[in-house]
Amino acid sequence: xxxxxxxxxxxxxxxxxxxFGLNAAGPDAGPAxxxxxxxxxxxxxxxxGRTWLPDSKFVSGSNSNQVQAQYQDPALTSEVPxxxxxxxxxxxxxxxxxxxxxxxxxxxxxYPSNYGSYNAEQAFFSVVANGVTLLKNFSASITCTATxxxxxxxxxxxxxxxxxxxxxxFAVNTGxxxxxxxxxxPIPDDLFEKAAFVGGKADDSIDSKSxxxxxxxxxxxxxxxxxxxxxSGSLGRAWYDDNAYIFGANVGVENVADNNTRIEYKDIPDYxxxxxxxxxxxxxxxxxxxxxxxxxxxxxxxxxVKYMYIVRLHFCDTxxxxxxxxxxxxxINNKTAEPEADVIGWSGGVNKxxxxxxxxxxxxxxxxxxxxxxxxNPDTMPQYYDSLLNGVEIFKMETSxxxxxxxxxxxxxxxxxxxxxxRNFEESKKKDTGSNNKAxxxxxxxxxxxxxxxxxxxxxxxxxxxxxxxxxESHSTSWLPIYGNSHTSAKSSKSNGSRHLSxxxxxxxxxxxxxxxxxxxxxxxxxxxxxxxxxxxxxxxxIDNGATKVAIKKSNPQSEQGVHEFQTxxxxxxxxxxxxxxxxIGFCEEDNEMCLVYDYMSRGxxxxxIYKGNKTYLSWKQRLEICIGAAKGLHYLHTGARWTIxxxxxxxxxxxxxxxxxxxxxxxxxSKTGPDLNKxxxxxxxxxxxxxxxxxxxxxxQLTEKSDVYSFGVVLFEVxxxxxxxxxxxxxxxxxxxxxxLHCQRKGILEDIIDPHLKGKVNMESIKKFADTAEKCLSxxxxxxxxxxxxxxxxxxxxxxxxxxxxxxxxxxxxTRSDSDDATLRNQEMMAIHYSNLSLGSESDLGEVQxxxxxxxxxxxxxxxxxIFSQIVNPTGR
Ligand SMILES: *[C@@H]1O[C@H](CO)[C@@H](O)[C@H](O)[C@H]1NC(C)=O
Numbered sequence: 082x083x084x085x086x087x088x089x090x091x092x093x094x095x096x097x098x099x100x101f102g103l104n105a106a107g108p109d110a111g112p113a114x115x116x117x118x119x120x121x122x123x124x125x126x127x128x129x130g131r132t133w134l135p136d137s138k139f140v141s142g143s144n145s146n147q148v149q150a151q152y153q154d155p156a157l158t159s160e161v162p163x164x165x166x167x168x169x170x171x172x173x174x175x176x177x178x179x180x181x182x183x184x185x186x187x188x189x190x191x192y193p194s195n196y197g198s199y200n201a202e203q204a205f206f207s208v209v210a211n212g213v214t215l216l217k218n219f220s221a222s223i224t225c226t227a228t229x230x231x232x233x234x235x236x237x238x239x240x241x242x243x244x245x246x247x248x249x250x251f252a253v254n255t256g257x258x259x260x261x262x263x264x265x266x267p268i269p270d271d272l273f274e275k276a277a278f279v280g281g282k283a284d285d286s287i288d289s290k291s292x293x294x295x296x297x298x299x300x301x302x303x304x305x306x307x308x309x310x311x312x313s314g315s316l317g318r319a320w321y322d323d324n325a326y327i328f329g330a331n332v333g334v335e336n337v338a339d340n341n342t343r344i345e346y347k348d349i350p351d352y353x354x355x356x357x358x359x360x361x362x363x364x365x366x367x368x369x370x371x372x373x374x375x376x377x378x379x380x381x382x383x384x385x386v387k388y389m390y391i392v393r394l395h396f397c398d399t400x401x402x403x404x405x406x407x408x409x410x411x412x413i414n415n416k417t418a419e420p421e422a423d424v425i426g427w428s429g430g431v432n433k434x435x436x437x438x439x440x441x442x443x444x445x446x447x448x449x450x451x452x453x454x455x456x457x458n459p460d461t462m463p464q465y466y467d468s469l470l471n472g473v474e475i476f477k478m479e480t481s482x483x484x485x486x487x488x489x490x491x492x493x494x495x496x497x498x499x500x501x502x503x504r505n506f507e508e509s510k511k512k513d514t515g516s517n518n519k520a521x522x523x524x525x526x527x528x529x530x531x532x533x534x535x536x537x538x539x540x541x542x543x544x545x546x547x548x549x550x551x552x553x554e555s556h557s558t559s560w561l562p563i564y565g566n567s568h569t570s571a572k573s574s575k576s577n578g579s580r581h582l583s584x585x586x587x588x589x590x591x592x593x594x595x596x597x598x599x600x601x602x603x604x605x606x607x608x609x610x611x612x613x614x615x616x617x618x619x620x621x622x623x624i625d626n627g628a629t630k631v632a633i634k635k636s637n638p639q640s641e642q643g644v645h646e647f648q649t650x651x652x653x654x655x656x657x658x659x660x661x662x663x664x665x666i667g668f669c670e671e672d673n674e675m676c677l678v679y680d681y682m683s684r685g686x687x688x689x690x691i692y693k694g695n696k697t698y699l700s701w702k703q704r705l706e707i708c709i710g711a712a713k714g715l716h717y718l719h720t721g722a723r724w725t726i727x728x729x730x731x732x733x734x735x736x737x738x739x740x741x742x743x744x745x746x747x748x749x750x751x752s753k754t755g756p757d758l759n760k761x762x763x764x765x766x767x768x769x770x771x772x773x774x775x776x777x778x779x780x781x782x783q784l785t786e787k788s789d790v791y792s793f794g795v796v797l798f799e800v801x802x803x804x805x806x807x808x809x810x811x812x813x814x815x816x817x818x819x820x821x822x823l824h825c826q827r828k829g830i831l832e833d834i835i836d837p838h839l840k841g842k843v844n845m846e847s848i849k850k851f852a853d854t855a856e857k858c859l860s861x862x863x864x865x866x867x868x869x870x871x872x873x874x875x876x877x878x879x880x881x882x883x884x885x886x887x888x889x890x891x892x893x894x895x896x897t898r899s900d901s902d903d904a905t906l907r908n909q910e911m912m913a914i915h916y917s918n919l920s921l922g923s924e925s926d927l928g929e930v931q932x933x934x935x936x937x938x939x940x941x942x943x944x945x946x947x948x949i950f951s952q953i954v955n956p957t958g959r
Contacts, residue, residue: 166192184273189216274290296474330802378455395435686735709744795859803836
């Protein structure tokens with residue numbers, strides 16, 4: 082195409098741009114940004130309100146098709162640009178308007194899905210921009226699977242262009258090529274300059290001013306996700322939170338500067354990073370001894386080897402004011418990048434932002450992991466032993482005009498899970514077609530979830546978690562989380578898809594009109610969203626003229642699975658009433674709209690208080706009490722209701738906390754019940770959340786209440802170690818908390834991985850009791866796992882051990898007493914407390930262990946826990 086036509090295109094674009102008024106930074110602000118929704122005929126707004134233009138006039142030739150995805154993954158944060166794509170059956174070039182000498186961010190968006198006859202699993206392609214290879218034999222599908230993402234964005238910082246116009250060629254290697262969105266954003270010249278070479282001589286540096294770069298990571302350390310619409314300098318960058326990358330037992334603390342803090346950009350331009358990056362900090366925490374003995378470490382994996390990287394560290398101290406108050410060493414890949422980092426010394430004062438660039442070569446030995454570690458440096462005798470970081474960006478530098486790397490390998494665990502699931506699925510399909518071909522209908526109304534859907538279902542939990550980490554939305558802490566696998570289901574034969582609830586259920590709870598629901602949530606105002614899942618969104622709301630705070634779960638009318646889970650949840654919850662189960666106030670069912678109305682749990686999920694963005698740390702006692710509450714809720718499900726109920730999705734996001742820190746089990750959408758459970762097990766297609774799944778259930782698809790016990794064991798370790806059940810970013814052997822904790826427990830090194838905030842503040846006997854209980858819950862075979870009754874008893878015991886500390890310690894201070902006397906007394910006292918506080922419930926609160934108000938129980942205190950244990954197990958009445 083001639084330059085003349087290019088200019089026409091350019092003008093056409095400019096006028097389109099002006100008339101749409103998008104991203105306009107004023108007439109003199111230099112070249113404008115361009116956002117293309119590929120395969121779309123119309124301009125459309127994404128979830129952030131940014132407008133994407135149709136791409137047809139920038140792409141020539143007849144080898145491309147406009148296609149529509151058949152299935153919307155719940156982890157997609159926005160329909161635009163992901164639900165549409167342009168598919169290329171042979172090499173095709175986009176010609177975009179761009180200015181010579183200008184640097185640009187080029188972003189490519191990919192959502193590997195089924196697009197009619199085009200299945201993204203079959204697409205392998207290369208992308209070249211103005212002669213620079215960005216991607217080579219690239220599979221978006223493999224990349225997303227390996228990184229447990231639903232979609233991916235590749236960002237490149239192109240070197241200053243040598244001529245006007247940018248040509249992006251998609252070349253097919255196998256199958257076809259596709260793209261969902263293209264963004265071109267001009268960036269300031271000085272965004273990339275010199276970086277100090279790590280491991281080189283003192284002033285060795287590498288100048289990246291005229292290099293093509295690829296953004297590999299960009300994190301708002303110690304803070305939360307900052308979306309592209311909120312970036313500084315209108316550069317459209319996304320800043321993810323750093324929780325998934327933090328490594329080791331000391332994860333530090335997240336600090337947020339108070340609201341009226343003003344961040345000063347003294348020596349750096351304000352487009353360096355948004356204010357939020359600098360107001361939120363991760364530091365090591367107040368404990369000097371912990372700090373001096375540990376590193377604050379991040380591990381970035383899936384980084385291509387044999388490339389150079391720029392590691393940009395953003396700093397801003399919002400607490401200290403003087404140099405040499407905090408001095409630390411920065412290590413990158415085990416090499417000293419900065420021996421004495423002194424943030425105040427660099428920035429010139431409190432609340433002043435600064436960043437530093439380091440260049441490092443990632444060799445093959447690294448295995449594709451890039452390590453960043455901070456350690457307090459005592460050499461200069463700083464006032465505090467601490468280290469801190471506010472943000473990190475990692476950019477890959479081009480090597481001989483290429484930035485492409487190989488497709489990643491999925492972790493072994495994911496691969497194994499996938500194989501196993503495929504096999505199970507095939508088997509169950511065979512069985513079903515023999516008897517009843519309706520038994521397993523895979524795919525909801527949204528359709529299109531292929532045979533691998535069961536795998537997808539298992540992974541959704543991972544997606545969802547990653548979404549909060551990587552693609553997260555503003556409401557990143559979900560109140561009522563996700564139905565683990567909402568979009569794929571095996572319908573039980575019982576459910577015929579009817580939208581009518583049993584009359585019994587209707588009679589038991591309150592019925593709301595849709596108008597009332599609208600009023601309660603201010604017409605389902607997005608600002609009230611407190612959680613999101615495949616079933617739909619969860620809103621905060623008020624009913625009864627503002628008298629009662631509620632959480633309203635609104636179904637997505639397109640999700641047939643939603644209907645089923647809606648019914649399950651309502652039938653279950655309307656029948657169950659228990660202090661430790663979240664209570665259902667009512668429901669709304671009108672036309673296609675369905676809502677469930679619950680008590681509002683003001684403190685959110687247990688997870689957010691143990692590691693996910695928590696501001697304060699729960700004490701060991703609080704943690705024990707919460708676990709006890711949750712165990713009581715589950716115990717009631719297993720034994721207290723008319724039938725045994727198996728929750729099937731026990732995890733830390735399904736344990737909610739009210740304003741008094743009382744734990745309540747929630748989310749019964751996957752629960753299983755029925756008289757057939759009494760025969761020992763039900764056989765079913767595996768559901769639940771990855772990381773919590775009972776291996777026995779997984780292998781044999783036989784569900785018993787011991788599957789919940791397994792998941793609860795994972796919860797207990799999560800509470801103890803303050804880390805997620807599954808963290809795909811950790812080294813292989815640590816990915817699964819269940820495996821890692823068992824490994825450490827068996828080697829006797831569990832102490833090394835417990836939450837450092839607990840160290841020194843807890844009774845180690847209590848920890849031991851707790852860990853032993855958790856270990857038993859994770860027994861390979863269900864029969865070896867304790868019942869919830871046993872668990873409850875052990876947790877109560879751990880609580881008494883912990884409680885035992887304070888009173889005895891004070892008394893032994895005031896009186897003189899020999900150690901052994903003291904120990905005996907402590908033991909006896911503890912048992913007495915046990916007895917006075919515990920009594921077995923009557924028929925009405927079947928099996929529930931409740932605190933009793935009377936404390937004049939005179940039974941002699943037995944001297945070993947097994948004695949108490951057997952009394953509870955074989956109650957002889959009061
Ligand atoms: C901290 O990291 C450095 C560099 O990776 C390492 O040499 C050192 O042993 C680590 N220190 C601790 C306490 O883990």
